[in-house]
Amino acid sequence: MRGEDERRYVEYVSARLPWIRKVAFLLCQDWHRADDITQVAITKLYTHWRRAAAADNLDGYVRTVVVRVFLSERRTGWASRVDLRAEPLDEAAAAEADPALRLAMREALAEVPPRQRAALVLRYYCDLSVEETAEALGCSAGTVKSQTARGQESLRKALDARHITVEA
Incomplete structure (x- = not known):
């Protein structure tokens, strides 16, 4: 990579690293795994920086990689045999109005199947459209809609099991 490209890469990753890590955490529900996912994603970004830098939406490109x-x-197979979740780290809970609700929501989200969780995170945390989410997941818009609906239902059931009611 040329010096100018490397400088732009370092600037981008330095500025967006907290956001990349947060998206990874919302997907996997574990800060340690989120760090691993982030590391793999920024490594892939480095190896494909010229293509990524030329993308119309660099954040969208990176989000898709994550x-x-x-x-x-x-x-x-390894991931299905080994549970890597650590105890939830309560970073920034002091800033949250209701830390108990936040923890319950994170625990409930962790119970949602991975593809459904990815659809929910992309649609509601990253605020992507159905089409943008479909592109990031590599599936059709109809699949995004069904995965989102199923994910919402799974999340509702997990919250109900905890006797948590969330106002819409």
Whole structure:
């Protein structure tokens, strides 16, 4: 990579690293795994920086890489045999109005199947359209809609099991 390209890469990753890590955390629900996913994603970004830098939406490109790294990890036999979740770290809970609700929501989201969780995170945390989410997940818009609906239902059931009611 040329010096100017490397400088732009370092600037971008330095500025967006907290956001990349947060998206990874919302997908996997574990800060340690989120760090691993983030590391793999920024490594892939480095190896494909010229293509990424030329993209119309660099954040969208990176978000897609993060989601695909997460989903790829979930497909391996190793990930299905080993539970890597640590106890939830309560970073920034003091700033949250209701830390108990926040923790309950994170625990409930962790119970949602990975593809449904990815659809929910992309649609509601990253605020992507159905089409943008479909592109990031590599599926059709109809699949995004069904995965989002199923994910919402799974999340509702998990919250109901905790006797948590969330106002819309």
